[in-house]
Amino acid sequence: MQRIIKNDQLVDETWHLLPKEQTLDDLCNSDDLIVPLHLWLDHAHALKARDGGLGVWLDADEQVEEIADDLAHFQVIALNFPSFTDGRHYSSARLLRERYGYKGEIRAIGDVLRDQLFYMRRCGFDAFAVRADRDPLDALQGLKDFSVTYQAAADDARPLFRRRQG
Amino acid sequence: MYVYDQYDQHIIEDRVRQFRDQTRRFLAGELADEEFRPLRLQNGLYIQRYAPMLRVAVPYGLLSSTQLRKLAQIARHYDKGYAHISTRTNVQFNWPDLEDVPEILAELATVQMHAIQTSGNCIRNTTTDQFAGVAKDELIDPRPWCEIIRQWSTFHPEFAFLPRKFKIAVNGAASDRAAIEVHDIGLEAVNNAAGELGFRVSVGGGLGRTPIVGSYINEFLPWQHLLSYLDAILRVYNRYGRRDNKFKARIKILVKALTPEVFAERVNAEWAHLKDGPTTLTEAEVERVGKFFVDPDYKALQDQDAALAQLDAEHPGFARWRQRNVVAHKKPGYAAVTLSLKSTGVAPGDVTDKQLDAIAELADRYSFGEVRNSHEQNMILADVEQARLFELWHELRELGLATPNIGLLTDIICCPGGDFCSLANAKSIPIAEAIQRRFDDLDYLFDLGNIDLNISGCMNACGHHHVGHIGILGVDKKGAEFYQVSLGGSSGRNASLGQILGPSFAQDAMPDVIEKIITVYVERRTEDEQFLDTFRRIGIEPFKERVYAANH
Numbered sequence: 168m169q170r171i172i173k174n175d176q177l178v179d180e181t182w183h184l185l186p187k188e189q190t191l192d193d194l195c196n197s198d199d200l201i202v203p204l205h206l207w208l209d210h211a212h213a214l215k216a217r218d219g220g221l222g223v224w225l226d227a228d229e230q231v232e233e234i235a236d237d238l239a240h241f242q243v244i245a246l247n248f249p250s251f252t253d254g255r256h257y258s259s260a261r262l263l264r265e266r267y268g269y270k271g272e273i274r275a276i277g278d279v280l281r282d283q284l285f286y287m288r289r290c291g292f293d294a295f296a297v298r299a300d301r302d303p304l305d306a307l308q309g310l311k312d313f314s315v316t317y318q319a320a321a322d323d324a325r326p327l328f329r330r331r332q333g
Numbered sequence: 334m335y336v337y338d339q340y341d342q343h344i345i346e347d348r349v350r351q352f353r354d355q356t357r358r359f360l361a362g363e364l365a366d367e368e369f370r371p372l373r374l375q376n377g378l379y380i381q382r383y384a385p386m387l388r389v390a391v392p393y394g395l396l397s398s399t400q401l402r403k404l405a406q407i408a409r410h411y412d413k414g415y416a417h418i419s420t421r422t423n424v425q426f427n428w429p430d431l432e433d434v435p436e437i438l439a440e441l442a443t444v445q446m447h448a449i450q451t452s453g454n455c456i457r458n459t460t461t462d463q464f465a466g467v468a469k470d471e472l473i474d475p476r477p478w479c480e481i482i483r484q485w486s487t488f489h490p491e492f493a494f495l496p497r498k499f500k501i502a503v504n505g506a507a508s509d510r511a512a513i514e515v516h517d518i519g520l521e522a523v524n525n526a527a528g529e530l531g532f533r534v535s536v537g538g539g540l541g542r543t544p545i546v547g548s549y550i551n552e553f554l555p556w557q558h559l560l561s562y563l564d565a566i567l568r569v570y571n572r573y574g575r576r577d578n579k580f581k582a583r584i585k586i587l588v589k590a591l592t593p594e595v596f597a598e599r600v601n602a603e604w605a606h607l608k609d610g611p612t613t614l615t616e617a618e619v620e621r622v623g624k625f626f627v628d629p630d631y632k633a634l635q636d637q638d639a640a641l642a643q644l645d646a647e648h649p650g651f652a653r654w655r656q657r658n659v660v661a662h663k664k665p666g667y668a669a670v671t672l673s674l675k676s677t678g679v680a681p682g683d684v685t686d687k688q689l690d691a692i693a694e695l696a697d698r699y700s701f702g703e704v705r706n707s708h709e710q711n712m713i714l715a716d717v718e719q720a721r722l723f724e725l726w727h728e729l730r731e732l733g734l735a736t737p738n739i740g741l742l743t744d745i746i747c748c749p750g751g752d753f754c755s756l757a758n759a760k761s762i763p764i765a766e767a768i769q770r771r772f773d774d775l776d777y778l779f780d781l782g783n784i785d786l787n788i789s790g791c792m793n794a795c796g797h798h799h800v801g802h803i804g805i806l807g808v809d810k811k812g813a814e815f816y817q818v819s820l821g822g823s824s825g826r827n828a829s830l831g832q833i834l835g836p837s838f839a840q841d842a843m844p845d846v847i848e849k850i851i852t853v854y855v856e857r858r859t860e861d862e863q864f865l866d867t868f869r870r871i872g873i874e875p876f877k878e879r880v881y882a883a884n885h
């Protein structure tokens with residue numbers, strides 16, 4: 168079973184991440200599912216009626232504005248990094264937390280590597296499905312890269328100049 | 334200058350630790366090449382033609398003598414005894430070993446220096462006027478604002494993986510010596526009718542393959558909102574800038590595609606959410622940073638016009654140097670001195686470890702222990718007593734740093750080109766040298782006056798060829814090195830991009846070509862008319878006719 172980082176710890180993965188081509192047919196009623204955006208947009212009603220947990224995932228070119236009014240329905244929002252150098256979802260995560268007040272899990276999926284985790288967490292990610300060929304235990308170290316930060320972000324609304332002492 | 338406190342110091346030490354471990358993992362095979370690449374780039378580490386190149390950040394060009402000595406030591410110990418001042422006022426080492434880089438960064442951290450975000454698709458070093466704080470035509474000292482931007486941009490978590498690199502420049506003076514209109518964001522300090530301070534904001538300028546002069550999208554941004562507005566611009570760019578084609582990924586392409594008006598609307602819509610939030614700058618913070626840039630202990634002095642004129646009369650060499658390399662200072666009795674790194678036979682911007690040490694010492698003795706780098710790839714002692722200029726001139730001559738050519742044809746901006754850079758189409762340093770050798774008559778050069786000649790070895794435009802009054806671009810013509818010439822570029826206020834003269838030339842033809850261009854200028858200029866003005870008046874045709882005439 169894959170292990171993911173959640174709230175700075177390794178936990179067993181219990182969610183099923185459904186591929187983009189997924190249709191509504193043969194969805195299991197009780198599993199915890201993370202569905203692709205189009206499935207949600209097309210079948211919100213049916214998905215809400217299921218018993219299992221519900222999450223949605225956005226690809227790098229999909230906008231959080233599309234789900235901004237639906238956030239209450241998701242326990243998980245997963246944001247996909249097709250490549251770790253594609254930084255669009257750093258903005259998405261901040262918008263979800265800071266503008267839309269989303270309190271559930273924001274999970275980084277895709278090309279998720281140790282050296283980006285610190286930035287990701289600052290932007291509001293609290294779960295990381297580290298790329299399958301990498302050791303998530305090693306990746307945990309990445310969360311400790313820096314002990315001081317300058318900017319306001321999702322993890323602290325105050326920039327350093329409002330925190331600085333002495 | 335700004336002095337780190339415990340917070341700033343922690344951050345760069347954390348970075349050293351992080352990069353040391355990244356390098357270790359790379360060397361151990363735990364990090365693939367393409368995974369390490371963006372990480373090392375964000376630490377200024379390129380792999381170029383022969384060896385890695387390490388670009389060390391010199392925020393807004395300002396250096397202390399202690400930092401200079403450290404750079405000298407690194408040049409000696411880890412490199413081949415020299416360093417290079419870049420066109421973005423940074424310092425580059427061309428020959429370090431990858432394995433040594435963590436140690437070099439640790440050394441730099443002991444003098445509050447680093448290589449953070451000097452490369453890669455992130456917010457780069459913020460640049461400004463080399464005469465900041467001492468210029469006579471200054472509205473405000475831009476350096477505190479540059480430092481505020483430095484802190485905001487350092488490890489900004491949201492903008493570490495932008496579509497492309499991002500450069501910000503700030504100008505606080507009447508003339509624009511910071512070339513703000515060819516930056517991704519240019520900020521110009523302005524006062525509104527009520528006398529309050531704000532910034533005029535240009536976006537989408539840049540050189541590279543698609544040179545564009547920026548568009549002003551905000552005529553008055555009150556200073557309190559500087560950072561939230563920058564956040565808004567960067568967020569719009571991060572989300573909507575193109576990522577499918579790296580040649581179309583700069584913000585200038587987005588601004589052009591949307592039009593500046595629509596881009597401005599998007600920024601304003603985003604900013605509406607951020608404005609007045611916690612990132613709003615406080616007076617206390619601006620004051621805290623500002624107090625690092627207050628005037629040094631200037632003496633109450635008088636201007637020395639008569640005494641200097643006397644020395645000029647006795648020493649024509651001094652007179653020449655003073656005319657080109659010394660500029661007026663806001664304080665009576667002081668002057669700012671540019672040390673020319675453009676002596677013939679030395680690659681433009683190169684400086685040896687011995688020179689660096691010597692410059693550090695001169696800085697201590699003549700200029701409150703500080704030095705600046707200029708984007709023209711020279712160095713500046715900004716606070717020299719006029720009464721000591723003559724003495725300083727002697728010392729600089731000994732060091733080979735008194736070539737009286739600032740702003741002249743031989744003060745060439747030049748990228749490393751084919752001698753170092755793996756992207757080059759052609760060499761650039763030998764072209765610079767050939768032109769310097771051809772124009773070795775100082776009287777003639779003086780007579781020609783201000784001419785910016787800029788050379789890039791390929792269309793990435795590291796040598797700013799588009800904004801040279803004369804620009805030279807290395808091109809590849811069936812595997813041979815050729816050079817395309819453009820005229821009429823300018824990076825000052827009302828920046829303009831050069832127009833291409835015509836078909837390109839072989840390397841050995843270049844000095845003749847430049848000479849013909851200069852001859853047209855000399856023949857056609859009106860009294861006191863500078864090259865750029867003559868060009869703007871008569872257009873490109875007369876130059877074209879002369880240069881290509883012989884070929885028919």
Ligand code: HEM
Pocket residue numbers: 379381386418419420421425497498515539540541542583747748749753754755756793794795796797
């Ligand atoms: C030797 C290794 C170097 C490499 C591989 C390199 C590569 C590049 C590339 C690819 C670009 C274009 C990026 C773009 O337009 O998006 C660029 C731009 C630039 N480079 Fe370099 N460069 C090198 C060295 C230098 C040096 C030594 C300097 C300073 C003397 C320099 C100054 C610049 C500047 C100022 C630009 C910006 C042009 C603009 O505004 O778009 N580069 N470089």
Ligand code: SF4
Pocket residue numbers: 748749750751754755756757758789790791792793794795796
């Ligand atoms: S302009 Fe081209 S040749 Fe010159 S340094 Fe930049 S990338 Fe290299």
